[in-house]
Every structure is written in C-alpha cells, then in structure tokens.
Amino acid sequence: xxxxxxxxxxxxxxxxxxxxxxxxxxxxxxxxxxxxxxxxxxxxxxxxxxxxxxxxxxxxxxxxxxxxxxxxxxxxxxxxxxxxxxxxxxxxxxxxxxxxxxxxxxxxxxxxxxxxxxxxxxxxxxxxxxxxxxxxxxxxxxxxxxxxxxxxxxxxxxxxxxxxxxxxxxxxxxxxxxxxxxxxxxxxxxxxxxxxxxxxxxxxxxxxxxxxxxxxxxxxxxxxxxxxxxxxxxxxxxxxxxxxxxxxxxxxxxxxxxxxxxxxxxxxxxxxxxxxxxxxxxxxxxxxxxxxxxxxxxxxxxxxxxxxxxxxxxxxxxxxxxxxxxxxxxxxxxxxxxxxxxxxxxxxxxxxxxxxxxxxxxxxxxxxxxxxxxxxxxxxxxxxxxxxxxxxxxxxxxxxxxxxxxxxxxxxxxxx
Numbered sequence: 180x181x182x183x184x185x186x187x188x189x190x191x192x193x194x195x196x197x198x199x200x201x202x203x204x205x206x207x208x209x210x211x212x213x214x215x216x217x218x219x220x221x222x223x224x225x226x227x228x229x230x231x232x233x234x235x236x237x238x239x240x241x242x243x244x245x246x247x248x249x250x251x252x253x254x255x256x257x258x259x260x261x262x263x264x265x266x267x268x269x270x271x272x273x274x275x276x277x278x279x280x281x282x283x284x285x286x287x288x289x290x291x292x293x294x295x296x297x298x299x300x301x302x303x304x305x306x307x308x309x310x311x312x313x314x315x316x317x318x319x320x321x322x323x324x325x326x327x328x329x330x331x332x333x334x335x336x337x338x339x340x341x342x343x344x345x346x347x348x349x350x351x352x353x354x355x356x357x358x359x360x361x362x363x364x365x366x367x368x369x370x371x372x373x374x375x376x377x378x379x380x381x382x383x384x385x386x387x388x389x390x391x392x393x394x395x396x397x398x399x400x401x402x403x404x405x406x407x408x409x410x411x412x413x414x415x416x417x418x419x420x421x422x423x424x425x426x427x428x429x430x431x432x433x434x435x436x437x438x439x440x441x442x443x444x445x446x447x448x449x450x451x452x453x454x455x456x457x458x459x460x461x462x463x464x465x466x467x468x469x470x471x472x473x474x475x476x477x478x479x480x481x482x483x484x485x486x487x488x489x490x491x492x493x494x495x496x497x498x499x500x501x502x503x504x505x506x507x508x509x510x511x512x513x514x515x516x517x518x519x520x521x522x523x524x525x526x527x528x529x530x531x532x533x534x535x536x537x538x539x540x541x542x543x544x545x546x547x548x549x550x551x552x553x554x555x556x557x558x559x560x561x562x563x564x565x566x567x568x569x570x571x572x573x574x575x576x577x578x579x580x581x582x583x584x585x586x587x588x589x590x591x592x593x594x595x
Contacts, residue, residue, distance in 0.1 A: 289548070367421050525547060
C-alpha cells in the first residue's frame with residue numbers, strides 16, 4: 180500500500196502570508212531553517228521577500244536591519260527587550276588556525292556602526308571548517324565596551340602620546356609589528372573618512388600589496404566593491420588587505436566572544452616623525468554633521484520656544500537635530516533630521532526634547548550611548564527608550580539648564 184502524503188492547507192497558507200505571526204516559524208519547519216529572504220512556495224516556485232533582512236536587491240544593495248529586531252512592537256523596543264532575548268552562545272578560541280586583523284576607527288574610543296559591520300565581515304572570514312580568530316587593533320583611548328558582543332576574540336591597543344591624534348607613521352609601525360607577530364591571513368580596514376581609508380591604503384603601500392577598496396560584499400572567495408565613482412560594481416578575487424564600506428555585513432548578534440587583551444609587540448622600531456599634530460581645531464557645533472556629532476540636542480513637535488532651543492544648543496555646545504515632524508513643519512532644515520528616514524547617529528549623549536519617539540526615530544538613535552528625554556508624556560516611546568527622563572515642560576527645563584551652565588562658567592571665570 181503506497182503512502183499518501185497529506186497536505187496541510189493552513190500551513191501552506193501561513194507560508195504564503197509573510198505578515199502572519201507564525202510565518203517565519205512555519206518556513207523554518209517546512210524548509211529546514213531556510214532564510215526568510217528566499218524559500219520554496221507550496222506550488223514549487225521560489226519565493227523571495229524583498230523586505231527581508233539580508234535580501235540583496237537588483238541594484239546590489241543588501242538590506243540590513245539595525246533596529247535590533249523587527250517585532251510588532253518595535254516602537255517600544257528598549258533595553259528591557261534586549262534583556263528578554265535568548266542568551267547568546269559563548270565562543271572561546273584558544274588556538275586559532277589563523278588570524279583576521281581588523282583595524283577599527285573607534286571614534287571616541289568606542290565601536291562605530293561601521294566598525295561593527297566590519298567585525299561582522301571578519302567573522303564571516305574567520306568562521307568556517309577551520310576556525311580562525313578575529314584580532315581587533317585600536318589606537319588611543321579604548322573603552323572596551325561591547326567588544327565581546329561585536330565578535331572580537333583578541334584585542335591589541337596601542338596607547339600613549341605617540342599614537343594620539345594624527346600619527347600615520349607611528350600607526351604604520353605598530354601595524355608592522357602586528358604583521359610580524361601574528362601574520363594575519365587578512366587585514367580589514369573601514370573605508371571611511373575618519374582615518375581608516377587613509378591608514379589602510381598607506382599600509383597596503385608599505386606592504387607592497389594591492390588592496391581591495393570600496394568593498395560591500397564578500398562571498399565564495401570573491402569580493403564585490405564599488406567602482407567608477409560608485410556607479411558600477413567590480414567583482415575580483417579576495418585580496419589580503421580589504422577596505423570595506425558600511426553595511427558590508429550584518430553585525431554579530433548571536434555569539435559572545437572572549438575579547439582577550441593581547442600585549443602589543445615589544446621593541447617596535449622608532450618611526451620617523453615627519454608630521455606634527457597641532458591638536459584639534461575648535462569648530463562650531465552647528466557645522467558638525469549629525470553622523471559625526473558626539474553631543475546632539477534634538478527637537479520635536481513639543482518645542483514651543485525655538486529661540487530658547489537654539490540658545491540652549493549654543494550654551495551647551497551641542498549639535499542640533501530634529502524629528503521628522505519638526506522638519507516637515509519647517510522649523511529645522513532637512514539635513515538635521517534624525518532617524519531611519521534621515522540620519523543614523525552614534526552620539527555619546529542624545530538629548531531629545533519634545534520627541535514622542537516614532538519607530539523610525541528610535542531606529543536612528545539606537546547606537547547612541549546615553550539617551551535623555553524631556554517630555555510631558557510619561558508614557559511615550561522616547562521616555563521608555565531613554566536612560567534618563569525628565570517629565571516637565573521643555574521650555575522651563577531648557578531655561579533652567581542654561582541658567583545652571585552659565586552660572587557654573589561665571590564661577591569658573593571668577594575663580595581664575
């Protein structure tokens with residue numbers, strides 16, 4: 180008697196309906212954990228979800244979700260939700276078969292979103308049939324926060340006056356020491372204006388190798404990068420030195436690594452100092468791009484005294500930002516819009532004034548270290564997201580803040 184395979188119409192209907200809450204679970208059950216970006220439909224047709232994370236569209240751009248999780252209540256996502264997430268798998272690599280070296284920008288001593296993407300790419304190269312380790316190389320101040328969660332197995336930090344500021348000769352000498360000591364299989368640099376692009380090209384020239392630049396994807400021993408001023412993609416064999424663009428890979432999200440500190444190479448040769456760094460130049464916070472700002476004062480629809488808001492930004496030395504509503508209403512220029520539909524920001528301090536917290540705005544500030552909210556609504560999503568909330572009228576709070584800061588500065592001047 181032949182066995183008859185019975186169809187489950189409900190399961191097939193859920194597999195076709197990507198909005199069903201059980202959609203991903205049913206796909207995993209039917210197709211052995213195939214990604215939601217591509218699966219076999221009940222009619223034998225390959226279905227592709229262009230909205231899925233990891234999907235590569237016809238223009239060659241990969242969709243990456245930076246919101247942490249695209250849940251039904253993502254607008255209220257906060258660090259309390261992160262605590263409820265499944266525990267990450269711990270990974271300890273004692274004797275790696277090879278080393279993947281990553282030279283991060285680490286502005287302000289912490290990983291940027293670009294750095295995390297680069298570490299995700301390094302994990303793709305290190306994890307395989309033969310296990311390698313990811314070695315993070317940093318210069319100057321390092322806060323060592325989130326390195327293990329970002330996929331770092333070992334950390335080498337070069338600190339001291341010789342490596343502070345703009346010091347390409349000293350940093351190249353240090354990278355040469357890492358090359359001799361660890362012999363990395365690949366070197367990864369961020370192709371960014373913060374220093375990674377220049378340092379990576381200088382290092383490639385020092386090693387006499389031709390690097391792969393503007394890389395946004397690595398697969399099957401091939402790397403794909405932008406060419407002709409970003410108008411075309413160029414695919415070539417994977418080089419030993421790679422300069423990668425933002426969103427070159429998804430950041431590590433399911434494992435925690437050791438992030439063990441490794442001593443820098445001893446007895447580095449003395450570098451010839453042909454460049455003298457005269458220090459940072461004072462700039463107007465209003466002229467700093469949002470993506471590079473360390474302290475952002477952001478305004479929303481709850482602002483009534485705009486003159487007071489601008490005065491507060493000047494007194495605090497903060498870069499001004501705004502929600503989409505404030506921009507649409509004409510109170511702030513479009514290039515000051517924060518959020519998924521504006522600019523992703525990575526500020527150390529983000530002060531949100533009168534912003535309720537739409538999902539697009541919360542996505543754009545998720546990489547900020549500290550979020551402070553001033554709002555009259557204690558139940559709004561921005562207050563739930565914030566590390567510190569002040570439930571009061573924004574005009575009164577900003578006026579009191581300005582008075583306090585100016586009073587402290589007067590006392591300092593009088594004491595001097």
